[in-house]
Amino acid sequence: MTTVHTSDDLTARAREADDASPLRGRRDLFTLPDGVVYLDGNSLGALPSAVPGVVDDVMHRQWGERLIRSWNEADWWGAQTRVGDLVGRLVGAAPGQVVVTDSTSVNLFKAVIGAGRLRPGRRVVLTDPDSFPTDLYMTESAAALAGLEVRRVHPRDVVAAIAEIGDDLVLASYSSVDYRTGELWDLRAVTEAAHAVGGLACWDLCHSAGVVEVDLDAGGADLAVGCGYKYLNGGPGAPAFLYVATRHQDDFDQPLTGWQGHAHPFAMRPDYEPAPGITRARVGTPPLLSVLALEAALTAYDGLSPADVRAASLSVTQTFIDALDALGVDLPLATPREPERRGSQVSLRHPQAFAVVQALIARGVIGDFREPDIIRLGFAPLYVTHVDAVRAAEHLKAVLDGREFERPEFAERGAVT
Numbered sequence: 001m002t003t004v005h006t007s008d009d010l011t012a013r014a015r016e017a018d019d020a021s022p023l024r025g026r027r028d029l030f031t032l033p034d035g036v037v038y039l040d041g042n043s044l045g046a047l048p049s050a051v052p053g054v055v056d057d058v059m060h061r062q063w064g065e066r067l068i069r070s071w072n073e074a075d076w077w078g079a080q081t082r083v084g085d086l087v088g089r090l091v092g093a094a095p096g097q098v099v100v101t102d103s104t105s106v107n108l109f110k111a112v113i114g115a116g117r118l119r120p121g122r123r124v125v126l127t128d129p130d131s132f133p134t135d136l137y138m139t140e141s142a143a144a145l146a147g148l149e150v151r152r153v154h155p156r157d158v159v160a161a162i163a164e165i166g167d168d169l170v171l172a173s174y175s176s177v178d179y180r181t182g183e184l185w186d187l188r189a190v191t192e193a194a195h196a197v198g199g200l201a202c203w204d205l206c207h208s209a210g211v212v213e214v215d216l217d218a219g220g221a222d223l224a225v226g227c228g229y230k231y232l233n234g235g236p237g238a239p240a241f242l243y244v245a246t247r248h249q250d251d252f253d254q255p256l257t258g259w260q261g262h263a264h265p266f267a268m269r270p271d272y273e274p275a276p277g278i279t280r281a282r283v284g285t286p287p288l289l290s291v292l293a294l295e296a297a298l299t300a301y302d303g304l305s306p307a308d309v310r311a312a313s314l315s316v317t318q319t320f321i322d323a324l325d326a327l328g329v330d331l332p333l334a335t336p337r338e339p340e341r342r343g344s345q346v347s348l349r350h351p352q353a354f355a356v357v358q359a360l361i362a363r364g365v366i367g368d369f370r371e372p373d374i375i376r377l378g379f380a381p382l383y384v385t386h387v388d389a390v391r392a393a394e395h396l397k398a399v400l401d402g403r404e405f406e407r408p409e410f411a412e413r414g415a416v417t
């Protein structure tokens with residue numbers, strides 16, 4: 001019974017790794033149902049236990065009792081930049097460059113048009129053909145309005161493409177981690193290449209913020225966008241973030257000129273004048289319940305360095321990959337095995353990937369499916385332990401060995417997959 005022994009050994013080793021981890025005990029800062037291994041934090045992060053109390057206070061005291069006075073008393077007015085700085089700490093941005101606002105889709109639109117206006121006379125925007133679709137849709141739409149041309153170039157070819165485009169390059173707009181395969185790209189190299197021809201770089205951090213060590217300032221990023229509800233755990237519909245490097249802020253002319261980005265919003269002037277600094281990246285009144293929920297959620301990162309989080313993430317995904325190998329699960333990996341090329345997820349291919357994911361969910365291992373054949377498992381190291389990683393591998397083996405994915409109930413698709 002080698003499998004049983006192997007499984008026991010794997011679990012024992014995983015326990016040791018959990019005990020030795022700098023993230024030990026972080027899972028207790030989250031509210032998760034018993035018996036669930038949650039591997040979908042790259043789609044909707046788990047609930048940090050600090051959030052409900054804060055939201056309750058915001059609703060009952062700040063809103064219910066203090067009413068409009070809370071804009072000043074509780075500094076609702078400054079919340080978007082205050083929480084922006086907290087996000088900035090996790091993505092290598094010094095204070096004053098990140099604002100929590102709108103959705104990733106909307107922020108990307110602002111960034112692409114803003115980039116075009118920072119580089120007048122140039123025409124070409126480069127982006128990844130395998131981007132999360134909204135990035136493609138919004139980039140195309142923004143480019144069309146700005147009279148720019150989008151070229152879709154795979155990240156592995158982008159540095160060469162930039163050199164060829166030369167001084168016609170406006171912007172290279174790329175995700176640091178591929179949302180499907182989990183491959184991590186070297187956006188510093190892309191940025192250097194873009195700068196060498198006088199262009200700009202925008203980094204999409206939806207699948208990296210909070211798990212991968214991202215160094216926006218040191219990497220020379222010009223612009224960046226990312227999600228608040230994935231690894232940052234801000235909750236369903238949490239606002240996204242937008243980074244504009246300090247050196248561009250005075251000239252960052254974004255198209256959505258709402259009153260909360262105005263230099264004198266309460267002067268109620270008829271003409272727009274952008275606020276100094278990152279504040280001009282704001283648009284209208286933000287969803288404060290969500291902004292303040294995100295602020296509370298980020299306390300789960302208190303005292304952790306991005307390097308610790310990255311090391312724990314790699315250790316947990318490696319444990320999962322090793323467990324698959326040890327248990328003889330031989331599905332092709334869509335995710336690179338080399339740690340330096342991996343984000344915080346492991347994706348596997350299977351012709352019936354959707355049904356395999358449903359069968360895993362029925363066993364309490366929650367991941368998701370991405371077209372066409374991807375079983376996508378995200379490992380949020382704050383609440384996914386090494387032992388969880390081994391459990392997930394064991395359940396996957398059971399689903400495959402028992403052909404559980406062939407059950408008819410696992411073929412039914414809901415509105416959201």
Ligand SMILES: *Cc1c(COP(=O)(O)O)cnc(C)c1O
Nearest residue numbers: 103104105132134175179204206
């Ligand atoms: C999750 C994700 C989005 C989501 O955009 P929304 O505007 O929040 O719906 C966008 N881009 C990427 C790369 C993503 O992973």
